[in-house]
Amino acid sequence: MNFLPILQSQWKLLLAMLPQDLDLEETLRQSKALLRRRNIRGASELLRLMLAYSLCGLSLRATAAWAQAQGVANLSDVALLKRLRKTASWAGQLLGAKLAERAGGVAPQSMGYRLRLVDATTASVPGSKGTDYRVHLGFDLSSLQVDQIEVTDAKGGESYSRLEMRKGDLILADRGYCHRRGLASVRQAGADFLVRINWQNLPLQDLQQQKLDLIELLEQVQGSEAVEFEVSTVEDAKRCIASLPARLVMLRKPDEAAEAERQRIHREASRKGRKADPRTLKAAGFFFLLTSVPQKDLSAQQVLDLYRLRWQIEMAFKRMKGLLRLGDLPMKDPRLAHAYLCTKLLAMLMLEDLTKDFLAFSPSGSAELFQASLPVENPADPSGCYVLRSAWDAELFRLDPQGLRDDPPLLRRPQSASQAGPPSCSCSSSARREVIS
Numbered sequence: 001m002n003f004l005p006i007l008q009s010q011w012k013l014l015l016a017m018l019p020q021d022l023d024l025e026e027t028l029r030q031s032k033a034l035l036r037r038r039n040i041r042g043a044s045e046l047l048r049l050m051l052a053y054s055l056c057g058l059s060l061r062a063t064a065a066w067a068q069a070q071g072v073a074n075l076s077d078v079a080l081l082k083r084l085r086k087t088a089s090w091a092g093q094l095l096g097a098k099l100a101e102r103a104g105g106v107a108p109q110s111m112g113y114r115l116r117l118v119d120a121t122t123a124s125v126p127g128s129k130g131t132d133y134r135v136h137l138g139f140d141l142s143s144l145q146v147d148q149i150e151v152t153d154a155k156g157g158e159s160y161s162r163l164e165m166r167k168g169d170l171i172l173a174d175r176g177y178c179h180r181r182g183l184a185s186v187r188q189a190g191a192d193f194l195v196r197i198n199w200q201n202l203p204l205q206d207l208q209q210q211k212l213d214l215i216e217l218l219e220q221v222q223g224s225e226a227v228e229f230e231v232s233t234v235e236d237a238k239r240c241i242a243s244l245p246a247r248l249v250m251l252r253k254p255d256e257a258a259e260a261e262r263q264r265i266h267r268e269a270s271r272k273g274r275k276a277d278p279r280t281l282k283a284a285g286f287f288f289l290l291t292s293v294p295q296k297d298l299s300a301q302q303v304l305d306l307y308r309l310r311w312q313i314e315m316a317f318k319r320m321k322g323l324l325r326l327g328d329l330p331m332k333d334p335r336l337a338h339a340y341l342c343t344k345l346l347a348m349l350m351l352e353d354l355t356k357d358f359l360a361f362s363p364s365g366s367a368e369l370f371q372a373s374l375p376v377e378n379p380a381d382p383s384g385c386y387v388l389r390s391a392w393d394a395e396l397f398r399l400d401p402q403g404l405r406d407d408p409p410l411l412r413r414p415q416s417a418s419q420a421g422p423p424s425c426s427c428s429s430s431a432r433r434e435v436i437s
Helices: 004-009 011-016 024-031 043-055 060-069 077-085 088-102 180-188 214-220 255-271 278-283 300-323 334-359 391-399 429-436
Strands: 114-123 133-140 145-153 169-173 192-196 227-233 245-252 286-291 374-377 386-389
Touching (some): 004 011, 011 043, 024 088, 088 133, 114 300, 133 334, 145 334, 214 245, 255 278
Parallel strands (some): 114 169, 169 192
């Protein structure tokens, strides 16, 4: 997908997708990402350059040429490289603010913990058929910024050892980080963990040191309420890993989500030429979390609420790889990779909001709102879907596809019926099907 028309015609609208209480200039000043501005006028222009380079598949030279042609900035590719390498912390701060806006009002500071999210994704160089790099991300939710990133080769696995931890941290991680050595390293650093587990990948025992069968425990999960158990990990004497006390929180998934997971398990088993394990199919209807935080400090419901914050970045990773080609990492410089990754994540959240605004225009019958009539391509949707707009608005959009005006046509609305142009016509059934898709 070509994102340049969006950066050209919908720039003011994209800026409106940032949190309303976010001061771009102030955050830029605090991050010291642009001490020598020269031909870059301010934070808006720098962010536009970052998005053009990260989203549009342009080289540094092509990005500099585009910026000069659009009047954004006049600088060479070398000057652009030097400035982009310094934007890593600022991009992480913007991403943190946007992600916190989506978190739903959870206030981690009041819980007495510094929340840390950890995740990793793979990336490949052009022409590669496998994994060439792995991007490890650490996100500090308390300071609202990505505070750590590491780019390794394909052998660099997911590990807590890559994350700097201290007393008072609460580490949120997915199933790839659920192993006894990693959990023990978290506790040795004085931090706590909140990690998702599979039913069979981490040996657990009850308070009487009897090994637990999670499949048997599923019978105690009734309805939609979360159920928790006091457990501990099983000691690994061979690797000198002691047993760790923890809480197991289990929740039944909605029927639709459980069925979708079972279908995925069946497909995976079929691909490998075997039958799916009945226990795995049963466990697919449940959600398992393990945490070292005591119940007096964090209830079962708060555990689930906090883990939803980790889902935000996980889903962003998945969408980025599918829509914005996050898996193609065109550089080895960790600082540039940091800025590149954070900018793509930020852009994904902004574009999602932009898409929702496009799709919000629907037939309403109200004279105060737009009346939908003609299908217009949604530039924020790479699937090529259409949205319904008024005939007046649609015609302006088609007459100015690049939208190089201060007042983009998509932001305009007619002031009266006489100004609205031709009357709207009804939409065909085929166009309606395109909208629904």
